[in-house]
Amino acid sequence: MKWKKVILALAVIIVIAVAGLFSYLYMSKPEPLPELDSRSTELFAALYSGGIDDALVDVTDSGVKVAYELPAGMDSAVSAYFTFGAAARVSPKSKDVVVTIFKSQKPSAQFTATVPDILSFLDKKLSGAEFSKRVKIENL
Amino acid sequence: MKKLIIILVLALVVPGFVLAQAGNVDVGKISEKSQSEKAADYNACKESIEKKEAQAKDARAAGNHGAAAEVCKGLLDEKMACAAYTVDDSFSSGDNFKDWGDKITDNMFMCCESAIEDLKGQAANAKTSKEKAAIEDKIMEKVLECQQFSQSGVVDERRTPPIGRIGGSSDPWSVAGFDAWVKGCEEKIKDAQEKVDNAKNEAERQQAVDEKMKVIYECLQFGYSGLVSEGSQNVTEEVDNLWKKALITTLLDCQERLKNAKTQEEREKVLKECTEKVDSIPNNVKGIKLKENPWEALINLGNFDENTKKALKASCESRISDIETKVASTSMQRWEKENLEKKKASIEDGCIGKLGVDVDRITIDRINTFANTYNKNLDKVPSVVRNFFSTLKINFILRSSKGEKIVLLSMMNGEITLTQLVKEPQRAEMTMSMRQTTLDEITASKDIAGTFLKALVDGRINRDINSPALLIGFGAIDGVSRSQNPPAFVVRTGETKQVTYMGSPATLTTNARGTTYLVPANQNHVTFVNSYGVDYGYGNARSQGYMSYNTNRYSQNAGIYTQPPSYIYSVVQRQPVYAPTYTGMGFVSSYQPTGVLYMGAARGASVSGTFSYSIGR
Numbered sequence: 001m002k003w004k005k006v007i008l009a010l011a012v013i014i015v016i017a018v019a020g021l022f023s024y025l026y027m028s029k030p031e032p033l034p035e036l037d038s039r040s041t042e043l044f045a046a047l048y049s050g051g052i053d054d055a056l057v058d059v060t061d062s063g064v065k066v067a068y069e070l071p072a073g074m075d076s077a078v079s080a081y082f083t084f085g086a087a088a089r090v091s092p093k094s095k096d097v098v099v100t101i102f103k104s105q106k107p108s109a110q111f112t113a114t115v116p117d118i119l120s121f122l123d124k125k126l127s128g129a130e131f132s133k134r135v136k137i138e139n140l
Numbered sequence: 141m142k143k144l145i146i147i148l149v150l151a152l153v154v155p156g157f158v159l160a161q162a163g164n165v166d167v168g169k170i171s172e173k174s175q176s177e178k179a180a181d182y183n184a185c186k187e188s189i190e191k192k193e194a195q196a197k198d199a200r201a202a203g204n205h206g207a208a209a210e211v212c213k214g215l216l217d218e219k220m221a222c223a224a225y226t227v228d229d230s231f232s233s234g235d236n237f238k239d240w241g242d243k244i245t246d247n248m249f250m251c252c253e254s255a256i257e258d259l260k261g262q263a264a265n266a267k268t269s270k271e272k273a274a275i276e277d278k279i280m281e282k283v284l285e286c287q288q289f290s291q292s293g294v295v296d297e298r299r300t301p302p303i304g305r306i307g308g309s310s311d312p313w314s315v316a317g318f319d320a321w322v323k324g325c326e327e328k329i330k331d332a333q334e335k336v337d338n339a340k341n342e343a344e345r346q347q348a349v350d351e352k353m354k355v356i357y358e359c360l361q362f363g364y365s366g367l368v369s370e371g372s373q374n375v376t377e378e379v380d381n382l383w384k385k386a387l388i389t390t391l392l393d394c395q396e397r398l399k400n401a402k403t404q405e406e407r408e409k410v411l412k413e414c415t416e417k418v419d420s421i422p423n424n425v426k427g428i429k430l431k432e433n434p435w436e437a438l439i440n441l442g443n444f445d446e447n448t449k450k451a452l453k454a455s456c457e458s459r460i461s462d463i464e465t466k467v468a469s470t471s472m473q474r475w476e477k478e479n480l481e482k483k484k485a486s487i488e489d490g491c492i493g494k495l496g497v498d499v500d501r502i503t504i505d506r507i508n509t510f511a512n513t514y515n516k517n518l519d520k521v522p523s524v525v526r527n528f529f530s531t532l533k534i535n536f537i538l539r540s541s542k543g544e545k546i547v548l549l550s551m552m553n554g555e556i557t558l559t560q561l562v563k564e565p566q567r568a569e570m571t572m573s574m575r576q577t578t579l580d581e582i583t584a585s586k587d588i589a590g591t592f593l594k595a596l597v598d599g600r601i602n603r604d605i606n607s608p609a610l611l612i613g614f615g616a617i618d619g620v621s622r623s624q625n626p627p628a629f630v631v632r633t634g635e636t637k638q639v640t641y642m643g644s645p646a647t648l649t650t651n652a653r654g655t656t657y658l659v660p661a662n663q664n665h666v667t668f669v670n671s672y673g674v675d676y677g678y679g680n681a682r683s684q685g686y687m688s689y690n691t692n693r694y695s696q697n698a699g700i701y702t703q704p705p706s707y708i709y710s711v712v713q714r715q716p717v718y719a720p721t722y723t724g725m726g727f728v729s730s731y732q733p734t735g736v737l738y739m740g741a742a743r744g745a746s747v748s749g750t751f752s753y754s755i756g757r
Binding site for chain 1: 597674685686693696697705
């Protein structure tokens, strides 16, 4: 009889422990707030200073993605080249920069360049003509 | 009729300034002359012009710009008179009107340059700052007049570039105008300073100081609304320098007044006025770090007596305390709180060590306030929480922009019985970390337990549990927390939900990458929140739409920024001179992408510097 009580008590403790552990593992994780990459903010500001107001900027180590509505009076290629320069400065270790340009809220063109190419051009190790050849332009 | 034609031709070809001179040409008289008279007069006119041009050239070569300016003034009239012969159909001069147009242009520039050089000479020889400032103003007027002419369309662009080229360096008028503006301001400031130095009593001195600040602000206002809009980087830097000067002047004045203040009341008054003046300086002035920490600058300026130090210390502490109260009592977004935290940290920086302000004591005071409030509200803490937080030790880590502070909390029978500032985490059952702003918010809350539990589940408080018993029991606490604070900010991709956020209606949306954001009613900016409505990032509603094209390319944080775009717009200066347009880049006729890239990159570097300061990264 005494053993039965002990076993019952142990069983209750085990059930509570398992339930507690279960609830801790599956319920108790506080919701972590995402860590933001401040480089996106920095590039957003750089684009704004040049007249591009509401760009979608996504800077990660793997690459920089930028999308924006082409401001009135601005040329697609010129704005894309400007974005390349600013993006490479803000995130020199990213692999590439992809600029998607919208006109009247519809995708219009996409310019892609690798960051090493942009930096090479800036360091005058790559000629302008050679760099331009390496820029991939897609009409969307 | 001919007179009318000439006036019309002149009006079309040489508008503005030149047209004003056309009144001197009596075309009617020319038509009344015989052919031989016309030929003789025309040749005499040309000879006279050649003679005077030689005189003007000699005067300029000899450095006598005043004489050159006088000669060229008369020359202009004569050239206008000669030009009139070329539009007379009955007379063949052998020259055409366009040639005279070029000569008039040459003359205009010579007049302008000579007049400006002459005024510069006068400025150099002027005895007082007041006189110098007046002459610099005259130079500005002359420059504006010449600039107007250069933009009239008469001037060959290849010879005189239009205003607004990169850096302003290729436009002589904007450079000259800028120089005159800066020098004029410098002289006015110098003149105002002389009045400060010569003041006979404190009242007079204070009035002179106020006048001086007025002069500085006026100069700066003109700079921002006028020349800066031309986009010259040099102008921007100069304006920034003047703002810095304004700040330093304010601080030096504060120092002086503080030294002279005799009573504590007087000192407090001075500090209050100084704070207001410092706060009136814009916060986007490049390189003006002093602004972030005026107290440090003030303290570094000189040796204060003990009473003044005491006043400064009290001012530091009261500013720190004011910020804490503001953070705790106001419903603010995260970036606003973080900015206030930075401001507080900079005040602390200036006050620690130099004035003996004990920030550790302020921290422990804050923890003690929290502990007292918690203990007083124990009955409101749910029993399940009270039981698990009964008797244990907690490393309480407070994070701020300045770093971390660790406080060891000891709890006995649910009450916080001991708080102790420690250098490293101690042996304890649990470690909790949170931002100082979160703790301030909990302490100030009417429902301390509820706010604390909410912060536990919404991710603002991180915890690391070392005790197995506590580990198991925490599931139950979370259950209570979640039942009291169920996530309300949840919506599926493509759906929207109306919620109340910070007391106002807002629409909740989840974008293509699964991140949820709020769009306040009638606004375009968005706030990214977790499922408990805790904000962590900001963006534009419109740009979120771009993501639907090629969604998979973007990360979950695409289009999410640490500061709201509206705030970024307010602190980042547009640099129109670098704007990626062909003319802005200096590429007028053809598309030259390599050059554009180069300029774009150069701008990228420049913006990066400005921005890192502006938002205090």
